[in-house]
Amino acid sequence: xxxNYYAHHDTCESCKRPERTLHIGRSNIGWPxxxxxxxxxxxxxxxxxxxxxxxxxxRDLLNDTDIRIFDEYGKQxxxxxxxxxxxxxxxxxxxxxxSGGYLDxxxxxxxxxxxx
Numbered sequence: 001x002x003x004n005y006y007a008h009h010d011t012c013e014s015c016k017r018p019e020r021t022l023h024i025g026r027s028n029i030g031w032p033x034x035x036x037x038x039x040x041x042x043x044x045x046x047x048x049x050x051x052x053x054x055x056x057x058x059r060d061l062l063n064d065t066d067i068r069i070f071d072e073y074g075k076q077x078x079x080x081x082x083x084x085x086x087x088x089x090x091x092x093x094x095x096x097x098x099s100g101g102y103l104d105x106x107x108x109x110x111x112x113x114x115x116x
Contacts, residue, residue, distance in 0.1 A: 002028035004072040033086040054104040
């Protein structure tokens with residue numbers, strides 16, 4: 001069983017719907033959190049504005065005051081709650097990394113493909 005997490009950007013104050021969402025990654029029981037790699041496509045309107053390929057990229061983005069973090073069930077998480085969960089799961093080390101994945105310089109797991 002797993003839970004997906006999303007960054008909501010430019011949320012409408014009246015209807016509470018985000019203009020844009022970005023898949024942050026997935027938390028599975030007994031596994032480290034796996035961040036999703038995102039490529040930047042070059043359009044000035046693209047979100048995110050840069051490639052997301054390591055934990056420092058995600059920390060910078062998630063600390064933006066226009067970003068809200070939600071899980072797939074609609075529960076909002078503070079930045080602090082999110083990183084506490086992610087860091088708490090770092091000890092769940094499986095041997096190696098998932099197919100299509102890698103560890104960044106801080107030991108966080110990343111995956112370059114869509115989650116199945």
